[in-house]
Amino acid sequence: xxxxxxxxxxGARPEDPLLQKQREEKAEKQLSWRxxxxxxxxxxxxxxxxERKEMIExxxxxxxxxxxxLGIPWKAEFSxxxxxxxxxxxxDTQFPESVGNDxxxxxxxxxxxxxxxxxxxxxxxLFHEMAHVASAQKYMLTEEEEKLLLYRVGYAGVDVNxxxxxxxxxxxxxxxxxxxxxEMSALRMMIRYKETLAKQxxxxxxxxxxxxxxxxxxxxxxxxxxxxxxxxxxxxxxxxKVWKRIEKGQYTGEMxxxxxxxxxxGRGSLRVLxxxxxxxxxxxxxxxxxxxxxxxxxxxxxxxxEQLQTEIH
Ligand SMILES: [Zn+2]
Numbered sequence: 425x426x427x428x429x430x431x432x433x434x435g436a437r438p439e440d441p442l443l444q445k446q447r448e449e450k451a452e453k454q455l456s457w458r459x460x461x462x463x464x465x466x467x468x469x470x471x472x473x474x475e476r477k478e479m480i481e482x483x484x485x486x487x488x489x490x491x492x493x494l495g496i497p498w499k500a501e502f503s504x505x506x507x508x509x510x511x512x513x514x515x516d517t518q519f520p521e522s523v524g525n526d527x528x529x530x531x532x533x534x535x536x537x538x539x540x541x542x543x544x545x546x547x548x549x550l551f552h553e554m555a556h557v558a559s560a561q562k563y564m565l566t567e568e569e570e571k572l573l574l575y576r577v578g579y580a581g582v583d584v585n586x587x588x589x590x591x592x593x594x595x596x597x598x599x600x601x602x603x604x605x606x607e608m609s610a611l612r613m614m615i616r617y618k619e620t621l622a623k624q625x626x627x628x629x630x631x632x633x634x635x636x637x638x639x640x641x642x643x644x645x646x647x648x649x650x651x652x653x654x655x656x657x658x659x660x661x662x663x664x665k666v667w668k669r670i671e672k673g674q675y676t677g678e679m680x681x682x683x684x685x686x687x688x689x690g691r692g693s694l695r696v697l698x699x700x701x702x703x704x705x706x707x708x709x710x711x712x713x714x715x716x717x718x719x720x721x722x723x724x725x726x727x728x729x730e731q732l733q734t735e736i737h
Pocket of ligand 1 (some may be wrong): 552555603606
């Protein structure tokens with residue numbers, strides 16, 4: 425059996441984020457990458473109106489509060505320069521490689537958000553991308569470290585030497601688990617601070633209702649949910665305690681708890697978790713494997729888990 429890389433050991437740098445200036449340089453580099461490929465620069469972007477500015481600032485404040493709750497001593501940098509809003513058509517035209525997505529976070533500085541009719545939906549996307557950004561800032565790499573084979577953005581471990589299809593697309597380990605954690609963080613923050621947010625941003629709709637009604641990466645969130653439920657049961661502690669450890673880990677690099685997955689569910693379980701595909705599309709084979717992986721973490725039957733492992737790998 426192929427040895428699974430213990431990615432949280434390599435390239436994880438839970439130290440101070442880089443200075444603003446260095447980040448700006450990285451952003452400039454990323455922009456020139458686009459320019460060199462004649463991808464026009466933000467021509468479809470919506471203007472940064474006071475209303476949009478307010479949304480970024482309100483969300484940034486929520487992150488600040490949440491970091492306090494989690495006992496994280498540093499602040500993420502959410503400068504206004506970082507975020508760019510697009511309408512659906514503008515986003516799809518601007519980023520043909522990401523058509524249909526709600527947004528993306530640039531590794532260093534450029535983060536795009538699709539603006540929806542419902543303000544709450546836009547806010548949820550913004551929270552999601554901000555969570556990625558906060559993790560990315562923590563794991564900002566130096567030039568030297570960029571030569572590492574693996575580095576992390578949250579729970580996702582990027583394999584630098586791999587090619588996963590498209591341009592600049594690298595194989596990302598634990599991508600689905602990471603997206604689930606990010607979306608769950610976004611949902612919980614929006615619900616926790618829903619009253620302040622609604623008041624501040626003049627939102628009529630019930631943000632909790634909206635969050636429960638529809639959000640991104642449903643299958644990944646469900647997977648994270650089942651892992652939390654099982655870990656809590658196996659460890660004999662509160663689910664919330666398990667979740668807080670997971671939530672905090674994405675921003676601080678404290679991820680050693682992941683080893684518990686192999687200890688508690690059995691050897692090879694981390695590889696099973698890694699095999700879950702965040703966005704399976706209509707690929708029947710991938711969809712069927714995802715179902716098996718979900719079942720793997722759901723069942724208490726050891727023999728069933730062993731059997732599933734042989735089918736999944
Ligand atoms: Zn995401």
